[in-house]
Amino acid sequence: xxxxxxxxxxxxxxxxxxxxxxxxxxxxxxxxxxxxxxxxxxxxxxxxxxxxxxxxxxxxxxxxxxxxxxxxxxxxxxxxxxxxxxxxxxxxxxxxxxxxxxxxxxxxxxxxxxxxxxxxxxxxxxxxxxxxxxxxxxxx
Numbered sequence: 481x482x483x484x485x486x487x488x489x490x491x492x493x494x495x496x497x498x499x500x501x502x503x504x505x506x507x508x509x510x511x512x513x514x515x516x517x518x519x520x521x522x523x524x525x526x527x528x529x530x531x532x533x534x535x536x537x538x539x540x541x542x543x544x545x546x547x548x549x550x551x552x553x554x555x556x557x558x559x560x561x562x563x564x565x566x567x568x569x570x571x572x573x574x575x576x577x578x579x580x581x582x583x584x585x586x587x588x589x590x591x592x593x594x595x596x597x598x599x600x601x602x603x604x605x606x607x608x609x610x611x612x613x614x615x616x617x618x619x620x
Contacts, residue, residue: 536578
């Protein structure tokens with residue numbers, strides 16, 4: 481039974497593509513949002529922030545890790561799907577300056593982006609530069 485299970489697992493991995501296997505086993509899949517819970521003293525119940533940490537690289541060996549934040553607030557509510565679209569649009573704009581990029585991690589939290597940024601810096605996420613998209617960005 482164990483050999484059959486091992487053989488089945490092996491065949492599954494051989495047949496699946498490298499990206500599928502990476503998504504299946506990677507704890508920080510590019511498609512998985514890591515939810516960071518709000519602090520107990522947080523009064524911002526309607527706020528929501530999404531962050532993508534991206535590693536950019538170019539042909540002349542320039543590499544940089546950036547973070548793009550997008551938020552929804554009580555004044556300007558934006559759907560989470562729209563926030564992700566805004567980040568992807570900003571990411572495509574950055575492709576003008578870099579040849580390649582890789583989304584390393586995604587984070588989301590029911591707090592404002594400044595609080596999420598501070599939380600990520602406390603966890604020592606490597607970020608060289610950050611872009612904060614306003615909620616009005618969705619209404620361009």
